[in-house]
Every structure is written in structure tokens, then in C-alpha cells.
Amino acid sequence: MLRKIFNPARLSRFQRTMVTVSSSDALVSTEVDDKTGYATVTLNRAPVNSLSLELMTEIVKTVDELERSNIRGMVLTSFSNKVFCAGLDIMEMVNPDLDRLRAVWTRLQDTWASLYGTSFPTVALINGHAPAGGCLLALCCEYRVMCNNFNIGLNETQLGLAVPPWLQGTMRQTIGTREAEIHCIKGTMFNSQDALKIGLVDELAAENGEAMQRALHYLNTFKQMSPYARSATKLLMRNKDIEDMKRGRKEDVERFVENVMNSDFQNGLTVYLQSLKNRKNK
Numbered sequence: 001m002l003r004k005i006f007n008p009a010r011l012s013r014f015q016r017t018m019v020t021v022s023s024s025d026a027l028v029s030t031e032v033d034d035k036t037g038y039a040t041v042t043l044n045r046a047p048v049n050s051l052s053l054e055l056m057t058e059i060v061k062t063v064d065e066l067e068r069s070n071i072r073g074m075v076l077t078s079f080s081n082k083v084f085c086a087g088l089d090i091m092e093m094v095n096p097d098l099d100r101l102r103a104v105w106t107r108l109q110d111t112w113a114s115l116y117g118t119s120f121p122t123v124a125l126i127n128g129h130a131p132a133g134g135c136l137l138a139l140c141c142e143y144r145v146m147c148n149n150f151n152i153g154l155n156e157t158q159l160g161l162a163v164p165p166w167l168q169g170t171m172r173q174t175i176g177t178r179e180a181e182i183h184c185i186k187g188t189m190f191n192s193q194d195a196l197k198i199g200l201v202d203e204l205a206a207e208n209g210e211a212m213q214r215a216l217h218y219l220n221t222f223k224q225m226s227p228y229a230r231s232a233t234k235l236l237m238r239n240k241d242i243e244d245m246k247r248g249r250k251e252d253v254e255r256f257v258e259n260v261m262n263s264d265f266q267n268g269l270t271v272y273l274q275s276l277k278n279r280k281n282k
């Protein structure tokens with residue numbers, strides 16, 4: 001069954017919708033161009049957009065609001081021209097409170113489901129590094145434009161985390177079964193050129209302005225198309241994955257909690273955090 005279908009009858013409401021801009025201190029800011037109906041959603045959590053419970057809650061809220069406002073497309077990007085998103089906030093996993101840890105994983109599942117299941121077209125404008133959860137956000141979008149000289153990939157296994165089945169599925173869908181298996185297991189991080197070669201991203205751009213033009217070009221390809229046929233086809237392709245994730249979500253949360261509470265993992269995390277700091281001090 002289709003979860004959400006673009007409703008052409010609501011289009012007249014959209015045509016009266018004006019530019020929306022979130023407050024300057026918001027974790028996620030949104031601007032809708034009232035001429036094109038395209039929203040630019042900017043992740044705004046300095047320094048590296050790591051996914052805290054609060055940031056993920058804002059992402060889900062934003063996508064839900066956009067879904068209700070009948071925009072015609074969305075570009076997801078970062079305030080920083082160095083890091084698109086550094087993945088889950090590592091601090092959420094250091095000696096965590098168990099209830100919050102469960103909420104973090106549940107919200108990551110929600111973030112994946114809401115971004116992956118939008119009725120409108122989505123483009124990730126990857127204007128910086130996108131490891132792990134950062135790569136997840138990009139994979140949820142339909143199309144990916146990446147600026148040169150950054151890295152992207154699902155490096156979870158390098159950190160001692162297992163990649164959950166729903167995220168593996170999104171990777172498989174993007175780069176194919178064989179490559180997804182190899183690179184999820186290895187935890188490969190790709191530079192921009194290699195990400196393009198393997199199909200993890202669709203286009204490269206020299207800088208942000210060019211990347212935005214390419215992103216808008218993708219959205220414009222749907223201008224003359226029936227929004228109903230477009231979104232119905234997308235959701236018919238994606239809804240089963242979302243339903244599957246929802247069916248297994250409790251077990252998935254418990255696996256994550258078990259993974260994170262393991263003492264080897266906690267020790268590894270301390271070493272990893274220190275290595276990030278040492279790298280910075282070099």
C-alpha cells in the first residue's frame with residue numbers, strides 16, 4: 001500500500017505558500033523558493049553536523065512539514081563547506097543513558113524512513129565529508145551531487161559498529177549487491193572521484209554554486225511530469241523497504257544498544273575520540 005502520494009488537488013494551496021525561513025539558531029533551516037517550489041534544507045549544527053537526538057528530531061520534523069506543504073523538490077545540504085554530516089554524534093554513544101540511546105537509534109530509523117520515503121524529489125548536495133550517518137542521509141535522497149575533494153562512505157565497521165539491514169539495503173540499491181557487500185564489510189571511505197565511479201554519487205561539482213545548479217537541474221527534470229505518477233512510482237519502489245525496517249525496528253534498536261554497551265566497543269570509542277583529537281593537533 002502507498003504510504004504517501006502527492007495529491008494534485010492540494011497544489012493550489014502550495015501555489016500560495018511563500019518563502020519559509022527557520023530562525024537563525026535552528027539546527028535545521030529551510031528556505032522555500034516560492035517561484036520554483038523547491039526547498040533548501042540546511043543542516044546547521046556546528047562544528048560537523050553530527051547527528052544528535054535533537055538534530056535528527058529537527059530533520060524529521062522538517063521533512064514532515066515539507067510533506068504537508070506540497071513543495072516540488074528538496075535540496076539537502078550543510079552550513080559548512082567542509083563537512084556535510086559527520087554521522088551519529090559519537091558523544092551519544094559514550095557511556096550513554098540507555099533510554100536516550102534507544103531514542104537516538106529510534107530517531108535515526110525515523111530519519112532514514114522519512115527522508116527515504118518523501119513523495120517529492122530529493123537531492124543531497126554533499127558539500128563536505130559524509131562518513132557513516134552522513135552517507136546515510138545522502139543515500140536516502142534520490143540524487144547526489146558531491147563537491148570535489150571530500151570523502152563519503154559507510155565506515156561503521158571501522159568503528160566497531162555493524163551496519164543495520166535497512167541501511168545495507170539502501171547501499172545495495174545504490175551501488176549494487178556485490179559492491180555494497182564488499183564496501184559495507186570493509187567500511188570503505190571513497191574520495192569524490194571514486195564515489196562517482198562506483199555510483200555512490202551521481203555528479204561531481206567544483207564548488208557549491210555549481211553543485212546547486214546541478215541539483216536544481218535534477219529537480220527541473222520533473223517540471224513537466226505528473227507529480228502523482230512520479231511520487232507513486234517512487235513510493236511503490238521504496239515502501240517495502242520502509243515497512244521491512246518498521247517490522248524489525250525493536251530488534252534493531254536492541255542490537256544497537258547491545259553493540260554500543262559492549263565494553264570492547266566503549267574502549268574502542270575512547271581511543272577513536274582521542275585519535276580524532278590527535279589528528280586535529282598535528
Ligand SMILES: CCCCCCCCCC/C=C/CC(=O)SCCNC(=O)CCNC(=O)[C@H](O)C(C)(C)COP(=O)(O)OP(=O)(O)OC[C@H]1O[C@@H](n2cnc3c(N)ncnc32)[C@H](O)[C@@H]1OP(=O)(O)O
Pocket residue numbers: 047048050051082083085086087088089090091129131132133134155156159161162163164165167252255256259276277280
Ligand atoms: C545489526 C544492527 C546493529 C546496529 C549497530 C550499529 C549500526 C550503526 C550504523 C549506522 C550508524 C552510524 C554510526 C555513525 O555515524 S558513527 C560516527 C561516524 N563518524 C565518523 O567516524 C566521523 C568522525 N569525524 C571525522 O572523521 C572528522 O571529524 C571529519 C568529519 C572528517 C571532519 O574533520 P575536520 O578536520 O573538519 O573536523 P575535526 O575532526 O577537527 O572535528 C571537529 C570537532 O568535531 C568532533 N567530531 C567529529 N566527528 C564527530 C562525530 N561524529 N560525533 C561527535 N563529534 C564529532 C571532533 O572530535 C572535533 O571535536 P573537538 O573540537 O572537541 O576536538
